[in-house]
Amino acid sequence: MIKEGGENMKGLHILTFILLVVGGLNWLLVGLFAWDIGEIFGGQSAMISRVVYVLVGIAAILELFTHKSACKQCDKM
Numbered sequence: 765m766i767k768e769g770g771e772n773m774k775g776l777h778i779l780t781f782i783l784l785v786v787g788g789l790n791w792l793l794v795g796l797f798a799w800d801i802g803e804i805f806g807g808q809s810a811m812i813s814r815v816v817y818v819l820v821g822i823a824a825i826l827e828l829f830t831h832k833s834a835c836k837q838c839d840k841m
């Protein structure tokens with residue numbers, strides 16, 4: 765998976781995007797059905813659920829710091 769720097773950043777960018785979408789859709793499920801993705805892994809306190817939540821959170825932090833340089837819209841401002 766690890767190739768040159770550019771490919772690496774691209775992979776990280778896509779992974780961050782996917783995780784943020786998962787996180788956002790999870791909130792939609794919580795809001796609409798009071799059900800969240802953690803239920804698949806045994807509830808919110810299950811280890812795998814917590815790993816997923818932490819990964820989504822890390823993706824949000826990464827997005828905070830990398831969004832501007834990766835976004836065409838923000839680039840214009």
Ligand SMILES: [Zn+2]
Nearest residue numbers: 831835837838
């Ligand atoms: Zn932007």
